[in-house]
Amino acid sequence: MFTERETYLSAAAVALQREVFTSAGIKPREWSKRRYRVGCGFPIGFRGSRSGKVIMGQAFDPSISADGTFEVFINPIIDRPIDVIAVLAHELVHVWTGIQCGHRGEFATVARAIGLAGKLTATVPGDELRGKLEGIVETLGDYPHAKIDPNSRKKQGTRLLKLQCSDCEWTARVSALQANRLHSESACPVCNTTGTLQVQI
Numbered sequence: 001m002f003t004e005r006e007t008y009l010s011a012a013a014v015a016l017q018r019e020v021f022t023s024a025g026i027k028p029r030e031w032s033k034r035r036y037r038v039g040c041g042f043p044i045g046f047r048g049s050r051s052g053k054v055i056m057g058q059a060f061d062p063s064i065s066a067d068g069t070f071e072v073f074i075n076p077i078i079d080r081p082i083d084v085i086a087v088l089a090h091e092l093v094h095v096w097t098g099i100q101c102g103h104r105g106e107f108a109t110v111a112r113a114i115g116l117a118g119k120l121t122a123t124v125p126g127d128e129l130r131g132k133l134e135g136i137v138e139t140l141g142d143y144p145h146a147k148i149d150p151n152s153r154k155k156q157g158t159r160l161l162k163l164q165c166s167d168c169e170w171t172a173r174v175s176a177l178q179a180n181r182l183h184s185e186s187a188c189p190v191c192n193t194t195g196t197l198q199v200q201i
Contacts (some may be wrong), residue, residue, distance in 0.1 A: 025049055080143075082130070089129075
C-alpha cells in the first residue's frame with residue numbers, strides 16, 4: 001500500500017510504460033532515455049477556476065529544469081485513481097514526444113496509439129485504455145491523496161493600518177501598500193507638517 005503520492009505516481013508511470021505505451025511500439029526499456037519526475041502540484045497560473053476550464057496536469061521541458069529533467073505534475077483537485085493515471089498517461093506522452101510537439105504531430109500519433117480519445121488538449125481514456133487503467137489501479141490500490149478545492153478558501157480581508165500625525169493627531173486607515181509609500185518628507189494632509197506621519201502597529 002502506498003503512503004506517498006510521488007511514489008504512487010512513479011509506480012503508475014512504470015506500469016503505464018509496461019502495459020499501455022507498448023501499444024505505440026514503445027518498449028519499456030526505451031524510457032531510460034527520458035529523465036522525468038512526477039509529482040502532485042498545481043499547474044503554473046492555475047489555483048482553481050470557477051469558469052470550468054481546468055488544467056488537470058502539466059509537463060515541463062527539461063530545458064527549464066536545473067538538472068535537465070522533465071517535470072510532470074498532476075493537479076491536486078483530482079483524487080480518483082483512474083482519473084489521476086489517465087492524466088499521467090497524457091503527460092507522459094509529452095515526456096516521450098517532447099514539449100515542442102504541443103498536442104500535434106508525434107504527440108497525436110502516440111496519444112491515439114495508446115488509446116487516449118477526445119480532444120487532444122483534454123484527452124480521456126477510450127474503452128480499451130480504460131480497461132488497462134482499471135487493471136493498473138487494481139494493482140496499485142488507492143491514490144494516497146485527498147483532493148483540494150481551491151475555491152473553498154476564505155478570502156483574507158485587507159488589513160488596514162492606522163496612520164497618525166504626531167503633530168495634529170489627525171488619523172486615517174490605510175493599506176500596507178499605501179503605508180509603505182510614506183517617506184521622511186511625506187506631509188500630513190491636514191497640518192502640512194512633514195515627517196510626522198506614523199503608522200501605528
